[in-house]
Amino acid sequence: MSAVLEQFLQGLDAEIRAAGDWGEVAAYIPELARVDPAQFGIAIALPGGGMVAAGQSGQRFSIQSVSKVFSLACVLGRIGEQIWTRVGREPSGRRFDSILSLEDERGRPRNPFINAGALVTTDELLAGRVPKEALAEILGFLRAAAEDGDIHIDKAVAGSEAETGYRNVALANYLKSFGNLRNPPEITLGTYFHQCAIEMSCVQLARAGRVIAGLAGAPAMLSPVKARRISALMMMCGHYDGSGDFAFRVGLPGKSGVGGGILLVAPGRASVAIWSPGLNGYGNSQMGTYAAERLARETGWSVFG
Amino acid sequence: MSAVLEQFLQGLDAEIRAAGDWGEVAAYIPELARVDPAQFGIAIALPGGGMVAAGQSGQRFSIQSVSKVFSLACVLGRIGEQIWTRVGREPSGRRFDSILSLEDERGRPRNPFINAGALVTTDELLAGRVPKEALAEILGFLRAAAEDGDIHIDKAVAGSEAETGYRNVALANYLKSFGNLRNPPEITLGTYFHQCAIEMSCVQLARAGRVIAGLAGAPAMLSPVKARRISALMMMCGHYDGSGDFAFRVGLPGKSGVGGGILLVAPGRASVAIWSPGLNGYGNSQMGTYAAERLARETGWSVFG
Amino acid sequence: MSAVLEQFLQGLDAEIRAAGDWGEVAAYIPELARVDPAQFGIAIALPGGGMVAAGQSGQRFSIQSVSKVFSLACVLGRIGEQIWTRVGREPSGRRFDSILSLEDERGRPRNPFINAGALVTTDELLAGRVPKEALAEILGFLRAAAEDGDIHIDKAVAGSEAETGYRNVALANYLKSFGNLRNPPEITLGTYFHQCAIEMSCVQLARAGRVIAGLAGAPAMLSPVKARRISALMMMCGHYDGSGDFAFRVGLPGKSGVGGGILLVAPGRASVAIWSPGLNGYGNSQMGTYAAERLARETGWSVFG
Amino acid sequence: MSAVLEQFLQGLDAEIRAAGDWGEVAAYIPELARVDPAQFGIAIALPGGGMVAAGQSGQRFSIQSVSKVFSLACVLGRIGEQIWTRVGREPSGRRFDSILSLEDERGRPRNPFINAGALVTTDELLAGRVPKEALAEILGFLRAAAEDGDIHIDKAVAGSEAETGYRNVALANYLKSFGNLRNPPEITLGTYFHQCAIEMSCVQLARAGRVIAGLAGAPAMLSPVKARRISALMMMCGHYDGSGDFAFRVGLPGKSGVGGGILLVAPGRASVAIWSPGLNGYGNSQMGTYAAERLARETGWSVFG
Helix, strand or coil: CHHHHHHHHHHHHHHHHHHCCCCECCCCCHHHHCCCCCCCEEEEECHHHCEEEEECCCCCEECHHHHHHHHHHHHHHHHHHHHHHCCCCCCCCCCCCCCHHHHHCCCCCCCCCCHHHHHHHHHHHCCCCCHHHHHHHHHHHHHHHHCCCCCEECHHHHHHHHHHCHHHHHHHHHHHHCCCCCCCHHHHHHHHHHHHCEEECHHHHHHHHHHHHCCCCCCCCCCHHHHHHHHHHHHHHCCHHHHHHHHHHCCCCEEECCCCEEEEEECCCEEEEEECCCECCCCCEHHHHHHHHHHHHHHCCCCCC | CHHHHHHHHHHHHHHHHHHCCCCECCCCCHHHHCCCCCCCEEEEECHHHCEEEEECCCCCEECHHHHHHHHHHHHHHHHHHHHHHCCCCCCCCCCCCCCHHHHHCCCCCCCCCCHHHHHHHHHHHCCCCCHHHHHHHHHHHHHHHHCCCCCEECHHHHHHHHHHCHHHHHHHHHHHHCCCCCCCHHHHHHHHHHHHCEEECHHHHHHHHHHHHCCCCCCCCCCHHHHHHHHHHHHHHCCHHHHHHHHHHCCCCEEECCCCEEEEEECCCEEEEEECCCECCCCCEHHHHHHHHHHHHHHCCCCCC | CHHHHHHHHHHHHHHHHHHCCCCECCCCCHHHHCCCCCCCEEEEECHHHCEEEEECCCCCEECHHHHHHHHHHHHHHHHHHHHHHCCCCCCCCCCCCCCHHHHHCCCCCCCCCCHHHHHHHHHHHCCCCCHHHHHHHHHHHHHHHHCCCCCEECHHHHHHHHHHCHHHHHHHHHHHHCCCCCCCHHHHHHHHHHHHCEEECHHHHHHHHHHHHCCCCCCCCCCHHHHHHHHHHHHHHCCHHHHHHHHHHCCCCEEECCCCEEEEEECCCEEEEEECCCECCCCCEHHHHHHHHHHHHHHCCCCCC | CHHHHHHHHHHHHHHHHHHCCCCECCCCCHHHHCCCCCCCEEEEECHHHCEEEEECCCCCEECHHHHHHHHHHHHHHHHHHHHHHCCCCCCCCCCCCCCHHHHHCCCCCCCCCCHHHHHHHHHHHCCCCCHHHHHHHHHHHHHHHHCCCCCEECHHHHHHHHHHCHHHHHHHHHHHHCCCCCCCHHHHHHHHHHHHCEEECHHHHHHHHHHHHCCCCCCCCCCHHHHHHHHHHHHHHCCHHHHHHHHHHCCCCEEECCCCEEEEEECCCEEEEEECCCECCCCCEHHHHHHHHHHHHHHCCCCCC
């Protein structure tokens, strides 16, 4: 299978570069605004340890919101189902940084993959610990899952977001005003900005995703039921208010980040990382979404048959 | 497998009856309000024509919103992707009969499985035809899919809903005011109330669902891509504002109806119909949801691995 | 004073006709859509029976939502403060035909001057009576207040609105679904459409408004406290989501109608009717609003000093 | 008149103390949470310099949101109508600290008297100046208007609010994210918290209010048109989502603060300050509202006749 898949990825890479329809990079984080949108990489981890890749699959990028999948995995490992008292499991029907539904719902975010919900998850990871320890746990999880110790935080990106992330500051303080933040907002925010600034390549991210996809040969870090539940949340809420469209077109659980990364899982079959920094109107990678759709059609990996 | 599954279903049926935690029947449709909540049936259609069932699996019930899956299938067959200009594909994050998001979105319902979206779907089915013809198409689809001609509309239920369905009348007129209803509201509403009043047993519904689950041996009525997309919509929007929770717990595309029915599809593996008329707080069958969760855990049919 | 005022009104009329900036007539009621926007009339009733007028002050127009002031007056006379259990007294911050806030507030409209609230008021007027009787009460109130028996309903306008008033049909059915409509929706709607279709001239409307303005010599039909409270509601809610702007610019309680009429009251000093059928973006008369602002500045009648 | 009024105030004071229905003090600002709710004071400034008072009319209290009236007056004096590009003039229909409508309206607060709007006003006052200078301008305005130099900021209250004012921090950062805050959020917030912490007695506040009421003998600090417009805004938006009810019951422009103060203006007739720290469900002084209603009824000062 790998050979056919590799040929497909090479063709896809060439096609995307020829089309040149890259979208726009995120403007609100200065460090990310400087990235050239005309980039594309893809890597697919297969059961038993195989890896197929194309394009700039070794280039590191800011994983941003893709980190929310792994901070949730850490929290589920730490406190399990208790986290659901602080955050819901429903699609928000709103933008990733919406504050609106928080008011109606008295400070309990709709799910852990919108910004407000991820702040709560990170806040929970900080229980009884300093930011450095919480960040070490997330990094440790990623390194162990990817079996690659060379995964780090880009401090320039973290600092850049801290300087201009007014919307996230608003969300954190709003959560705090409802009593749904245990730490001082600036502590939780600082940790969150650093977590989002983790840098990984497609190859590294695809390897880390194996534990969620439950691939044969992946490190045994998540119980099947936890992996399944994280996948369900990725399907329902992984692409913000474009999640329904993504499920319709791609049919696989996925999580996007504003840095242009997408982690896709085909349970039992593959863990896929795609990166292209230009975004579409929902704030998801434009060419990444396209590649995901093409890949799902080509492989028949849709969970919907 | 059938024998093990049958034994499991018998045990589940006994357990549910012993527990007696039935929920409340829908109060707003007088005919449904009279139904005894203490009922339960389940039927599972398997590839190759097998059928396993337990409880009151032959008892007919009002399929209500489960019909939306099949009216959508008819519309997709008739006009295909054009339907998406009139209705979206995103979870609404709101109750099934919410009118709220319609105002913000200028009359384009969020998805075809909330009431407003189903009214648009039915309205489309009425294009150039009288209600009788549109209803004949839906019934014809169900009969062909179930390979059972004995599927009918309960006129008493249709009439009961027409008399008290003020919320739906409001939705239809609201859609009309935005120009997103082609027929006079009362025509679309009348057709919709009749479609919801279709009566089927679990066995019949499980057989009809085979075409969405894409089971081997099912009538060839839907292309794989259409079946996949309908399943994706069921996963994302099939349980209203409880869809995230259902995906998290059950991990299978499903569609509930206020009559207590749930259609579940395990793509390629099974089509499941469950019925228990008592509802939970989201308006979904309480014991039906419980049975779906138990079944998914027992069989490992979750699409999330 | 009358002579100075008359001269001012003549100049204002000439100025408005010269400017020719009329706005657009309401498009959603076919009969009103046919009206020429380039029309203007104004009439001012003064204490002691004086009347000053200019422009087409004798031309009859459809008073539409201005009727809500008088249906409220009838209801307050009939059941008094009890009406506030069914409708609020707060500005809605929304368009006149918004259905949105109704969902959040479980069917209790924010105030009696948005459409939903006026439907409740009219529904209350129908308690124990047929539509003809309720309409006779409103007409009777207007005739007595204006001391002019020649005030009638334009049946063509009422019929026109009944045919296309889908938004109002939606509102009425929505209210009914929350139990906040006592009559069948079509009965309340029919009465409401007829009430809105009352035809009056500026002179007639200014005379009718004297009872709210509490002018010396006006028929004794409303207690001072009732007149004061109706005026307060006109100030807070009389121009929908443009009420704040109207208070800021004009400083007088007023109520607009989609037919282009505005009733203004300067408590103890004057009752003013203005008519110009072209509307601004809020659905209020464009030149009527302009004339109200000019008049308030000229006379110093603002209630705010 | 003064003698009758004084007698009325004495009776009102006695009645309120006897009733003992004080409401609850604001809990979210620790310094205010310590205040005894069982306090009441009232002071009425009359044209020509008269002053009538009763109860604890000399006791200083935290004027909190009443300060918004005076910061708006300062801004109108400084940049005039330009402020309306940054903030609206419509009632919000929402709580004083709602963030909800900000999202729908892209960061332009509905009016200058909700917290978000007042932050914008204060931000404007800071243009080209340090916080100390902006605060000096507000204090200077109040001292000149009251003709009393002994008006100060309670630094303990300012500090207390700064420590726990998460909701306001959220609002400020949210405004900043939409580009509707010129200064760093912490600078605007710090200034705002200090402005809210100004301490005044009823006598001082009633004297300061004379310039808005346009009383004969008041310092000439505001043009009549500005005073009128501020009064209009107080009427429409001065009591948050209880403004309609206040207009209905009292009929006078007013502005409340969470410290229990209310400034009422009867244009040309009186400037009234009332204080009682226990609040009602809208966050307005419970006994203050009652006293305002009684006073308006007794004096006939309602602007609505």
